[in-house]
Amino acid sequence: MVTPTKIEEARRAYIESLTETMAMYGLSPSMGRLYGTMFFHEDPMTLDEMMDLTGMSKTSMSTGVRALSALKLVHKKWQKGVRKDLYEAEHDQVRSFIEFFCVMWDKEIELNARALSRAEENLNGLLDDPEITPEEVTNIEMDLNRLAKAKLYYTWLRNLVKTFESGEIFDHVPVPEYLDK
Amino acid sequence: MVTPTKIEEARRAYIESLTETMAMYGLSPSMGRLYGTMFFHEDPMTLDEMMDLTGMSKTSMSTGVRALSALKLVHKKWQKGVRKDLYEAEHDQVRSFIEFFCVMWDKEIELNARALSRAEENLNGLLDDPEITPEEVTNIEMDLNRLAKAKLYYTWLRNLVKTFESGEIFDHVPVPEYLDK
DNA sequence: CTGTATATACAGTTTATATTGTACGGTTTT
DNA sequence: AAAACCGTACAATATAAACTGTATATACAG
Structure with a gap:
C-alpha cells in the first residue's frame, strides 16, 4: 500500500523549494513553509491546522499568515458557523x-x-x-x-x-x- | 562658505534611502551604502577609496563590490597604469x-x-x-x-x-x- | 627573480532577525 | 455571568547574517 508519507514527501520537497525561492525575496523560512503548506491544502485552514501541519508555533502561524495576507499571497475566508479565522493560499500565482x-x-x-x-x-x-x-x-x-x-x-x-x-x-x-x- | 559636508549631507540622506530600498530586495546595508557611494562618485573607484568614503572595512568593500558586480549593479573598469581594480556604478538604472x-x-x-x-x-x-x-x-x-x-x-x-x-x-x-x- | 602591493579567504565577533512560550484582551457559548 | 476559546503582544531564546581583522595567495614592477 502507498503510505501517506510518500505523498507528503513529494509535497515536502516542493515546499522546500518554494521556501528557498521566497527566502530570495526576503521572506522568512517559516513564511515559506507556511505558504507552501497552504498551497497544497484544498480547504481554507485555521491557525491550529497550520500549527499541526507545519509543526511550528501558533505565534509563528499568526504573524506569518498576517504577513502573507499583507502581501496578498493568502486570503482570509469566512465560513458560516466557524469561529476560527480561515485562510487559503491565493491560487492565481x-x-x-x-x-x-x-x-x-x-x-x-x-x-x-x-x-x-x-x-x-x-x-x-x-x-x-x-x-x-x-x-x-x-x-x-x-x-x-x-x-x-x-x-x-x-x-x-x-x-x-x-x-x-x-x-x-x-x-x-x-x-x-x-x-x- | 558652503562646507563640503553640506553637499555630503545631501548625498548621505539619499544614499540612506537607496540602502533601505536595496535592503528590501535582500541586499545587505554595506552593499547599499557602497552602491550609493559609487552612484555619486564620478570616476571609477578603488577599494581603498571605497573604504575611505564609506568608513567600512576593506573586506566588506571587496565582497560587496564583487556581489554588486555579479548583479551587474557595478562594473569593473580597467585603466592603463593603474594596478588597483577600479569599479564604477552602472549609470543606467x-x-x-x-x-x-x-x-x-x-x-x-x-x-x-x-x-x-x-x-x-x-x-x-x-x-x-x-x-x-x-x-x-x-x-x-x-x-x-x-x-x-x-x-x-x-x-x-x-x-x-x-x-x-x-x-x-x-x-x-x-x-x-x-x-x- | 625578488620585493612590494593588492585582493580574497577565513575565523571570530558583533549585530540583527526569526522563532517560541507565556500571558493577556476580546468574543462567543453555555 | 462564568467559562472556554481564539488570536495577538511581548519578552526571552535560538539562530543566522553582517562585518571586521588578520593571514594568505596572487599579480605586478623593478
Whole structure:
C-alpha cells in the first residue's frame, strides 16, 4: 500500500523549494513553509491546522499568515458557523507575483522619490549661497544631474507598475491557458 | 562658505534611502551604502577609496563590490597604469533594474521548475502502485493539478523575462528621454 | 627573480532577525 | 455571568547574517 508519507514527501520537497525561492525575496523560512503548506491544502485552514501541519508555533502561524495576507499571497475566508479565522493560499500565482512586486516597487518609488526631492531641494539651496566656490558648484551640478537621471528611472518604474496593475502587461505577455483534462 | 559636508549631507540622506530600498530586495546595508557611494562618485573607484568614503572595512568593500558586480549593479573598469581594480556604478538604472530582477526570476524558475518536475514524477509513480487507495488517488490528482497550474505560471514568468531581456518591454513601457540642460 | 602591493579567504565577533512560550484582551457559548 | 476559546503582544531564546581583522595567495614592477 502507498503510505501517506510518500505523498507528503513529494509535497515536502516542493515546499522546500518554494521556501528557498521566497527566502530570495526576503521572506522568512517559516513564511515559506507556511505558504507552501497552504498551497497544497484544498480547504481554507485555521491557525491550529497550520500549527499541526507545519509543526511550528501558533505565534509563528499568526504573524506569518498576517504577513502573507499583507502581501496578498493568502486570503482570509469566512465560513458560516466557524469561529476560527480561515485562510487559503491565493491560487492565481501570476496575480500573486504581480501583487508582490508592485507593492515592492511602489514602496521603492515612494521612499526614494521623496528622498530624491529633498536632496534636490537641499542642493539647489546650496547653489544660492553667495560664498560658494566654483568647485562646489561643479560638484553640486554633477549630483543634480545624477538625480535628474534617477528621476527618469522612477518615472519609468511608475509606468511599469501601472502596466502590471492594469493588466495591460497580459496583452504583451499572455498567461497560458489551463487545459483541464 | 558652503562646507563640503553640506553637499555630503545631501548625498548621505539619499544614499540612506537607496540602502533601505536595496535592503528590501535582500541586499545587505554595506552593499547599499557602497552602491550609493559609487552612484555619486564620478570616476571609477578603488577599494581603498571605497573604504575611505564609506568608513567600512576593506573586506566588506571587496565582497560587496564583487556581489554588486555579479548583479551587474557595478562594473569593473580597467585603466592603463593603474594596478588597483577600479569599479564604477552602472549609470543606467533601468538596465540595472532589469538585470537584477531577471537574474532573480531566472533563479526562481530554475530552482522551482526542477523541483516541480521531480514532484510530478514522484506523484505519477505513486499512481502506478496497485495497492493505492481511491482516497490517495484523489489526493495525488489534486496535487498534480496544482502543480500543472504552477507550471503555467513558470511559463509565463519565462516569457516575462524574455520580454525584459530582449528590450521588447520598452515598446510598451518606454524609458523617458533625458533632456540635458 | 625578488620585493612590494593588492585582493580574497577565513575565523571570530558583533549585530540583527526569526522563532517560541507565556500571558493577556476580546468574543462567543453555555 | 462564568467559562472556554481564539488570536495577538511581548519578552526571552535560538539562530543566522553582517562585518571586521588578520593571514594568505596572487599579480605586478623593478
